[in-house]
Amino acid sequence: MSEHRETITVAEVMKRNVDMVDGLTTVADALSRMKHVETKTLVVDKRHPGDEYGVVLISDIARQVLAQDRAPERVNVYEIMSKPVLSVAPGMDIRYAARLFDKFGLSRAPVVENGEIVGIVSYTDMVLRGLCRDL
Numbered sequence: 001m002s003e004h005r006e007t008i009t010v011a012e013v014m015k016r017n018v019d020m021v022d023g024l025t026t027v028a029d030a031l032s033r034m035k036h037v038e039t040k041t042l043v044v045d046k047r048h049p050g051d052e053y054g055v056v057l058i059s060d061i062a063r064q065v066l067a068q069d070r071a072p073e074r075v076n077v078y079e080i081m082s083k084p085v086l087s088v089a090p091g092m093d094i095r096y097a098a099r100l101f102d103k104f105g106l107s108r109a110p111v112v113e114n115g116e117i118v119g120i121v122s123y124t125d126m127v128l129r130g131l132c133r134d135l
Contacts, residue, residue, distance in 0.1 A: 010097050011090035013129035014111050014119035020045050023054065023078030027065050030056060030077050041108055043117055044081045053110055053117060054083035087112040090119070094126040 021030055021042045030042055044054030056077050064080040065072055087110045088097050101107065101123060108122035 008094050008130045009090065010088050010092045010094060010111055010121050010126075011119070013094060013125045014090070014121040015125065016119045018043050018110070018117050018120050020117070021056075021077055023047065023076065023081065025077045027061055027072040027075045027077060027080065031061065031072060034058065041120060041122075042077070043110055043120065044077055044083065052084035053087070053112075054078070054081035055085045055108075055110065056081045057107070085110060087117075088121060089113065094130045097121065098123065098126055 019033060019039050019042050021033065021044055023044050034040070034042060040058045042056045044056060046053055054077075060080050060082070061072075064070070065075055086100070086104055086106060088100065090111050090113050097109075101109070108120060110117045111119040111121055
């Protein structure tokens with residue numbers, strides 16, 4: 001017989017402060033912002049209503065700028081971002097979000113409600129704020 005577990009939603013564990021940048025931002029400026037707010041992820045804003053959000057991770061910068069010896073002042077975020085990105089709904093159970101992350105090789109994803117970003121969630125958030133919250 002299975003035991004019923006309390007549902008913990010993405011909204012309960014996500015970070016609500018999302019660091020948003022324009023795609024024309026240079027990697028140097030993006031790094032300054034990331035360093036200032038101590039984040040590993042920047043969401044790239046839509047250019048128009050029919051556009052999609054993008055994401056730049058610190059690992060993208062390491063692989064596509066640092067490892068290739070490109071000047072961060074001469075590379076724009078749109079050149080290295082991932083777009084479109086998979087997003088999750090705030091009401092999604094974190095167990096399903098974790099399965100989605102595993103299936104698509106994600107480490108974090110924007111949380112989108114009614115076409116707008118309301119947060120960002122990572123494996124770390126789901127485990128430490130969700131799975132381990134009562135431990």
